[in-house]
Amino acid sequence: MGRSYQIIMLENKVFSCFVFYSVLLVIKMYIIAIITGQVRLRKKAFANPEDAQRHGGLQHFREDPDVERCQRAHRNDMENIVPFLFLGAVYSLIGPSLSVARAHFLVFFLFRMLHTLAYLCVLRAPTRSLAYVIAQVPCISMAFQILAALSSYACSGSIGDRVNL
Amino acid sequence: MGRSYQIIMLENKVFSCFVFYSVLLVIKMYIIAIITGQVRLRKKAFANPEDAQRHGGLQHFREDPDVERCQRAHRNDMENIVPFLFLGAVYSLIGPSLSVARAHFLVFFLFRMLHTLAYLCVLRAPTRSLAYVIAQVPCISMAFQILAALSSYACSGSIGDRVNL
């Protein structure tokens, strides 16, 4: 049975393409978490007193601007990459052309990578904001294409079905 | 191939219904992010020194209660809408009746909209908390229905299968 699932997944190239970039972005988020931990150790700035105790004393239970920068980058990823994981998966199901879909995924991927780079390396404003805005474009596009696909399906049904939404 | 997927999705009305409300809620989260950015610009309160520099100077690298309110609304959405995206998708797979499923999705959708409204417009307590609690009801319901569906399937298998969970 796992097999038939596998076939469905692997044969849907749009879905495979979506999964490829999504997994890379999830790994990127894990790397931000690792960097945050390294910055905490290097700057000796811990979020919990028990961690500070273990690393030299309660005076290291404190905030640090570099740690907070990592956390903001991670938070922004959560707010944007997680909805992409949902929208991209559903979008793969509505049968877009592979080239158009890949363009959506690739733009999102590249500009989220740039966003993280701009955040962690403190690139000059508005690099980070621009990367954020451009990466949102394919997401908005997918959201509206999904709604359009649903409504075109609803309209091809009876009125009774349509009001079911 | 995209086609067969499309058929599966479009013909599962519960799933289509789930996707419809989910995409609207994702768009709502994007709108909170846009509002947060607008409030930052209006109040001149930026989370990063490089942004503050660009908008008049480092004195604008500061916190602001209105920005923090938007962030709390967004954070609460992440904590509640994201698990809904998972539970709702799985729930669509266990074959609930369309009317019951739609009631679950609609209650969640309406009360999460009210939650955001109550947060951003500072409606009198406990409007926001009530909206949060009521929106959790369909989520808890779906979670337990999913567990029940899994266990009923496990029990219909052999004991060997059952302990596999």
Next chain:
Amino acid sequence: MGRSYQIIMLENKVFSCFVFYSVLLVIKMYIIAIITGQVRLRKKAFANPEDAQRHGGLQHFREDPDVERCQRAHRNDMENIVPFLFLGAVYSLIGPSLSVARAHFLVFFLFRMLHTLAYLCVLRAPTRSLAYVIAQVPCISMAFQILAALSSYACSGSIGDRVNL
């Protein structure tokens, strides 16, 4: 139609196993949210002035270390359990053996439970950090197995297909 979906899901034991642990982890996250609310009420520390007003006055609009501890536990869950929901679902589609897959899910589940326990009960460092690291191992493993499955599929296709990724 719901039926055929149901069959696919229920017959894929890896997916059922994944859903089982995932739903428990989502419920665990909901419980952290409930605990956070209880701590707010007990310590009289509210994030919003309108909540503080309702519970005795604006002096209760304040931060509290116990509330912040709950929030850090919840935030860490969001950063780790949410990517697991994605990776685990995709991993279920690439046809892993049930016993290997169950080991991945079980390790993640047990060590995320320990992570929450270590956070909320302030267990001695580095219990919490170790639980975090061990729970990441199956996630990293799944991420790379997914990428390997995608590339092995890409390589079995024509070169033209391969560069499509």
